[in-house]
Amino acid sequence: MDASCSGDRVGAVAAYRTVLASRLRSQLQYRTSFALYVLTSVVTALAGFAEVLTVFHNVPVLGDLDLRAALLVYGLSTFGFGIANCVAGQLDTIPTYIRTGTLETMLVRPQPVLAQIVTSDVTLRRFGVGLVGVVTLVVALAANPVHWTPARAGLLLVTPLSGALLFAALFTAAGALQFWLVDASEVTSSFTYGAQYASQFSAAVFPVPLRLLLVTAVPAAFVAYLPAAAVLGLTGPRWAPGRLGWGTPVVAVAACLAALALWRLGVRHYTGAGG
Amino acid sequence: MSGAVVAASGLTRTFTRRTGALRGRWTTTAVEGISFTVAPGETVGYIGANGAGKSTTIKMITGILVPSAGTVRTLGHEPVAQRTSLARRLGVVFGQRSQLWWDLPLEESFRLLAAIHRLPPARWRPRHDELVASLELEGFLARPVRQLSLGERMRGEVAAALLHRPDLVVLDEPTVGLDVLSKERLRTFLRADVARRGATLLLATHDMDDVRRLCERLLVVDRGRLVYDGDIPGLVARVGARRVLVVDLERPVPPLTDVPHADLVAVEAGGVRQRLAFSPERTTAAAVLATVAGRAPVRDLSVEEPDIEDVVRRLYLASGR
């Protein structure tokens, strides 16, 4: 009969894998523009790198970080952002999907909408920024005198991934807000890109109200600074103590859950269930 | 399969819009109190002018929109709440929107959809080949969808929507912009495929030819309300639309104004051709012909059926415009 006999059905994971593989293949076809885009992203990231260098050309310490520590934070942040941009970057096309009605075609497919959007493309080239992050990270790790323990090593390994999760959660929340606000993509991207910028610095740089925001509602401090502070054994400023860095994986997961909840509310609103 | 395919009861949908920050809200009712049931295997046409509420109803049936009031069950599912499991048995074609991947070859879209619907190759390959043959897609399977003509793309869309053998096929304005030949081929294919599989067809359109060709039953919606639910002859009878007997006579005859139950509507060629309109409820073509033949020898005749557009228009007028 029809597709309701579950005995001969292909697994759900295989379904996503096929879509992703297809997108990857079609991307690698355009090699020259791919290379150019990656080059541009790398060069753009270098501008941020130049900023760090310029600051430390003028002062030996910013916040509570010296140049080596600042590079560590910068590397972790950019690496995490590169991963998130690559994997979940599609979420910034949500306003387009809503406007063109593509979102409605997603609603008549037997897959969750968020999964469809995330797997609708995986743009490898968006990782460009992450390349600079990886290189910086490696250099910084070599330069920083860390008293390595298994716990610290573990935290450091997890940080890029949790950073990526935090950014992905931000992208998802920003995408979810598109269901309520009209033409608000620029407003929400100001928070996601602002968070990315803020995550490159020590929390001590920011005035207390902003610092609290970066540790709670928009947890950019957990992307790089707090875990780095925990690994380096820094005390950290008021309201953002280095010890908080040990909670990074938990915060990342919590942020994802919160973002998913907001997303579900958004889809309900879009389909009118919320009223 | 037992049970109704679509069971709508008192379906209502309102939209609230903000007109500026200070001027407050403004509510429009797109659909109000619509109730109907579609049984398995039926072919139903859903007709209405633009803005009458067709697309809104379709969205509520397919799980894109939640009703403001009333209920709807599609294939036994609550459309929004059980969206993903409904989607497995539902095939939707949006005339204005594409479900295909724009920058990929058409063939790739089929592969992706088969994966999304989790169909193993043994199930979807034969179906795919059958659809390609029936809709003549072979020539452009390898071309990216954005390079296809509208007719080619629509055939691809229909194939994509039917790939997983859905029990309910819903089409929203599928023939808009197509040339006459393409429309006809699409309709023929749809009718055959749906009939063969025992599937149900729901077609929202304002193209009367679509309805004439594909649908046994008609739902007419006007300004959000259902104004007719039945078959085409019933609709004709309801609005009192008339058939017209056109007689060509052997020689010119004075106007035949006194034929019982028939009105003379036109005299042409000096009385050689005369048109007599009659209501099918009150008399038959044969009776009118007999009366005319008694007055003058008839050389040739034809019967014109009421124009559906005309009929529907009368229905709108009757429902109080």
Added chain:
Amino acid sequence: MSALTPLCALAGAGFRRYTTYRAAMIGGAVTNSVFGLLRASVLVATIRSRGGPVGGYDTSSAVTYAWISQALIAVVELFSWQEIALRVRTGDIAVDLARPVDLQFAYGAADVGRGLAALLPRSLPILLVGAAATGLALPTSPWPYLLGAVAVLLATLLSFACRFVVNLAAFWIVEVRGVVGLYVMLTTLLSGLILPITWFPPWLRLLANLTPFPSMVQVPADMLLGRLWGPQALAALGVQAGWLLAVGALGRVALTAGSRRLVVQGG
């Protein structure tokens, strides 16, 4: 009818057109405000770490600089603008070239209109947010504002001239996005938007001064702050004007070459 009238009309059209993009204006104002706050924090933290002024900026002037530079982004239009490049790709540029008004001047006039339109809805709110959040140290005499207005106008025209050249690359390069991305990065870094140029290490400062970018943000911002005055201000205005002429001339050369290429190749 003088030659200026159509340009004024185009400027008016550019003005009106910008005001229709309300969502983008609000979004832009929010973005600039967020970044104003973040950048101001970084600048202040650096100055506090030094324990004194850095590169000639103390905390209040640095903070004001951060807000003014953010407010200038919308007016000077630092970031990507690909209208001409898009029209070259689709071939619509042929229509523009057939018009009796010169392409460069036409788009330039529209851009000035756009810049003016951005002042109230975007620049002003940003400054208000800045005043509320961190306070602004704005000069009290009229000269900085007069000089600053001229500098902002020159900066807008210079920015347009540069963007015009970048867009014309579409005549020769298919993937203009890469060039645009590079342009955006250079502008952001070398115009003084991220950090004042006086903070740069000597080699980077030299590099920046070899480009027109500092004239787009650093110069007008410093003038509005009152840090540039007298003969120095006039010299800076001269530098702006010089760059404007140079890049403008480059634009004309590119335009001629591009239109010739269009005619020969058929678009």
